[in-house]
Amino acid sequence: MNAITRSKARFCWRPVLAVFLALLVDGCATGNSNPTTPGTESKPQVVATSTIIADLAQEVGGEDIQLTGILKPGTDPHVYEPVPADSRVLEKADLILYNGYNLEPGLIKLMNAAGGNARKLAVGEVVKPLQLDKGQGEVVPDPHVWGSAENAATMVNAIRDGLIELSPKDREKYTQRALELTGELKQLHSWINQQIQTIPPNNRQLVTTHDAFQYYGRAYGIAIAGTLIGISTEEQPSAQTVKRLVDSIKKIGVPAIFAETTINPALIKTVAQEAGIKLASNELYSDSIGAKGSDGDSYIKMMEANTRTIVEALGGKYTPFQLKK
Structure with a gap:
């Protein structure tokens, strides 16, 4: 050449x-x-709104479902504003798992307006809610039902039933995974009770940024002594509200109060400073699990991390949670 x-x-x-x-x-x-990989198109397309429900659904569905979680770890469902991509995801779903009790108002509105033939399951609404007074005679259901591990087990069984209805051929696998997970949640429930009991009785009082721990308090014997805002983070506390909380904290004499991962901690830091009290070094996971790799990146780890933070800040003795097989 x-x-x-x-x-x-x-x-x-x-x-x-x-x-x-x-x-x-x-x-x-x-x-x-x-995000769809080859071979997943034939699997049931399941969409979960909150990170907590997504985590539980993945545990039950395993590799037999194609799961899409709309909210990302650390996102506040109370104030989340949907984007066009959320509508497309909902329209393609076979099953939509959402919390309900108006936890995620923006997504619930979008879900009800979206096209498609998806079945819709309000996972949180299988739990009988606590009723909270918002003032002026308005009583609303508290949506933070997962605060009790026993309630979470009830939610797991609802997810199991929803998946079986969607894909009966996978009944055995969904049932077995749900059985294993509810067994772990039963152990978790007992462990949290034991941990809270190590806190001196006078210190078993919880002050947080928003009213998300009523179910936790009722289940594990710790009083909710005060919150900066109510059950929805859409609320904006007034100067008078802040002053009342500061006065209340001084009166009850708790050793620490708590910020939350999904809410700007600036105001609760101000409360701690004005009350002359410690703000716990770790924030509580309230409306979302933590980012991947964090100490709260699953429902069970989130509950363990919260319990450790509460116990150590209020003078108890923490023992790590260990599953017994």
Whole structure:
């Protein structure tokens, strides 16, 4: 092959190589933007609103469902504003799992307006709610039902039944996974009770940013002594509200109060400073599990982390949670 022929050969390969590289890059880009992997299209398409429900659903559904969680760890469901991509996800769903009791008002509104033929299951509403007084005679159901591990077990069984209805052929697998998870939750429930009992009785009082721990308090014998805002983080506390909470904290004499991971801690820090009291070094997980790799990146780990934070800050003696197989 002479020099001219070699030159032409190199020239001819250039457009072919360019097309190949373009296809390669395009293929990589498409793979990154589309969460659906080959083979998952035939699996039931399940959408969960909150991170807590998504975690429980993944435990029960395992590899037999294609799960999409709308909210990301650390996102506040009370004030979340849906984006167009959320509507598309909901429209493609076979089953939508949401908390209910108006925990995620923006997503509930979008879900009810979206097209598609998805079944809808309000997982939190299988639990009989506590009724909270918002003032001026308005009583509303408290949506934070997962605060009790026993309630979480009830939610797991509801998720199991929803998945079985969607895909009866996988009944055995859903049932077995749910049985294992509810057994772990039963152990967790007993462990939390034991941990709270190590706190001196006078210190078993919880002051937090918003009213998300009523179920936890009722289940484990710790009083909710005060909150900066009510059950929804949409509320904005007044200067008078802050002053009342400061006065209340001084009166009850708890050793620490608590911030939360999904809410800006600035105001509760101000309360702690004005009351002359310690703000616990770790924030509580309230409406969301933690980011992957954190000490609260699953429901069970979240409950363990919260209990450790509460026990250590209020003068108890913490013993790590260990599952017994």
